[in-house]
Amino acid sequence: MTVLTLAFGQIRLRPAAFVGLAAALFLAVGAVTLFGELMAAALTAPAGRERAAAGPGLGLIAGAFGEIAVLVAFFVVVNTLGFAVRQQHRELALLRTVAATPGQVRRLVRRQVLAMVLLVSPPGCAAGAVGAGWFLDALLARGMAAPGSTIPRSPVPMLVAVAASVGVGLLSAAFAAHRISRIAPAAAMTASTVEHGRTGLLRVVGGLIVLTGGGMLCRLVATQPPEKAGQAALLTALVMLVAVALLGPLLAGPLVVVLGAPIRAVARRSGWLADANLRGYTNRLAAAVTPVALLVGLSCTMVFMTSTVERAAQRLRGTSLTTVTSASDVWLRQAELAMLVCFAAVSTVNTLAALTADRRREFALLGLVGATRRQLVRMLCTETLLIAAVGVALGTAVAGIVGGAFNLTVTGSALPSVPLGDYAWIALGAAALIAPGILCTGLRATSGPATELVGGQRG
Known part of the structure; x- marks a missing residue:
């Protein structure tokens, strides 16, 4: 009881x-x-x-x-x-x-x-x-x-x-x-x-095993008939994204260094602090970018596959590929994409809000050593850009690999078909979804006297 x-x-x-x-x-x-x-x-x-x-x-x-x-x-x-x-x-x-x-x-x-x-x-x-x-x-x-x-x-x-x-x-x-x-x-x-800085050996080994399984599934997708490869490609993308989640601490850190260079050059103070925070807490960084990668990876995989089939059908009129581009099939893919995006969006907003709320003491300590609330907000804005960039990069990489395997079985080319307009909307949508979860929670977490926040509860 x-x-x-x-x-x-x-x-x-x-x-x-x-x-x-x-x-x-x-x-x-x-x-x-x-x-x-x-x-x-x-x-x-x-x-x-x-x-x-x-x-x-x-x-x-x-x-x-x-x-x-x-x-x-x-x-x-x-x-x-x-x-x-x-x-x-x-x-x-x-x-x-x-x-x-x-x-x-x-x-x-x-x-x-x-x-x-x-x-x-x-x-x-x-x-x-x-x-x-x-x-x-x-x-x-x-x-x-x-x-x-x-x-x-x-x-x-x-x-x-x-x-x-x-x-x-x-x-x-x-x-x-x-x-x-x-x-x-x-x-x-x-x-x-x-936070422990090391990534557990079991997590790394598990991630490598899942990644190997994803590679095997990619090979299976590349050898399937077009009408059967679509659903196998979505499952492959999900397996690859699980591998990204497990190997996140090893992947996200180097990406922050590379993608954060332009941001650090433009916003030196907030960029340096945001970069130090993200690289110093790799587990937290991996947890933040994983749902973003899930959202972008699943959405881009679906969009790349649809673009591949539509372009192939336009070139090969009268073949079995035209049945895949019917209005009913397009509606099915859109319904599935909307459902997956709903799940991924819930995970993204909840994860980022929880991670930011969990940093209340960190923000309070920065306030005690002289950081103003405006400076903390600028730091969070910079972190939002970096998290979005890393998450989009990881999700795009997964979608590119899986989309390439699907494109290989449909057209014979390993280069995925990427509709730039749709891809841009996905990337911007992911960034727009990230910002409220971090900034709104961050504004709440930075309110109140710093001395009380340091001694209070986390989150």
């Missing part, structure tokens, strides 16, 4: 830390419900009518969309839960110093996750069911689902969605609470305020 009281106490004390987690779990529950309902509709469609549907059919659409959307949704859940736990690091460290056992700390985090899942499951399931009905109606209107298909009245998809969210949440909680629960109580307080 005491652990449960502490769990709800932390949620009430830090509602902002759990808003992102609630949004991520809401999206996860909604996504699994939506595609579960569509799969159930495909399984219960009138016998013999599925052949009347144009395109791949409801079952394949639900499976292909659900595969990517659910993976991205749960990736966002893992990411946001990590930040929710990180913002409680000081409180969890204090519990360890007053004799809380590692098991009690882990149970505290697990109960927080369960509470959030139970809180968002009813609206998440309802939103997923409504979305499934809308999506099925749109497919029926375009002749892409068997006539007479309906969403069955069954609680199974919703129960599966809740069970899957609970399972992923508990697994994520185990990883998130592992470090603070296993170290000695005397070291817990120090660990809550100091």
Whole structure:
């Protein structure tokens, strides 16, 4: 009962830390419900009518969309839960110093996750069911689902969605609470305020393994028929972005040095301070650029693939490629892109807001040594530009590699087709999404007397 009281106490004390987690779990529950309902509709469609549907059919659409959307949704859940736990690091460290056992700390985090899942499951399931009905109606209107298909009245998809969210949440909680629960109580307080500069060996090895798997998937994409390579390319992009997340501390630092040179030359003081902050906290930098890379990488991969197929179809009229550029197929790709962007946007805003709020003491210490609030805001603006540049560069690199593999199977050339106008809008959109998360949270974090902020809670 005491652990449960502490769990709800932390949620009430830090509602902002759990808003992102609630949004991520809401999206996860909604996504699994939506595609579960569509799969159930495909399984219960009138016998013999599925052949009347144009395109791949409801079952394949639900499976292909659900595969990517659910993976991205749960990736966002893992990411946001990590930040929710990180913002409680000081409180969890204090519990360890007053004799809380590692098991009690882990149970505290697990109960927080369960509470959030139970809180968002009813609206998440309802939103997923409504979305499934809308999506099925749109497919029926375009002749892409068997006539007479309906969403069955069954609680199974919703129960599966809740069970899957609970399972992923508990697994994520185990990883998130592992470090603070296993170290000695005397070291817990120090660990809550100091970032370790080294990247763990297991993380590097895991990143290299995932990167190798992504390379193998790229080779598979390059050898698939065009009509089958599209969904494989999206899965490949997601695997490559997971590798970027794992290897982020090793990749982001050098990119800051290269991309930050022009900024440091123009804004010497704020540029130097922003560069020192980002390179001095590589784990924090990697956490900031990962959701940006996810957003840009998935969006650019979809745009590059669409441009490749459209250009190939224009050159090869009358071939099977023209079926890939139909209005219905374009609508499907746009719907999938909108869904993935929604997931990635939630992760981006939550991550950057949580990271910036977590720096309240850092800003206060800079204020005590003479930095004005205006100087801190200029520093944050410079950091925003650098984070956007690094995130866009990593996402573009992944999209370029995957898009090149897809282009190879469609046209025979390994150079991806890049529509510069669409690419520019994606990059600008990512930067516009980053700025409010950092600057608005930064303005709030720099308000108040510096002496109080130094002694107060983190975030």
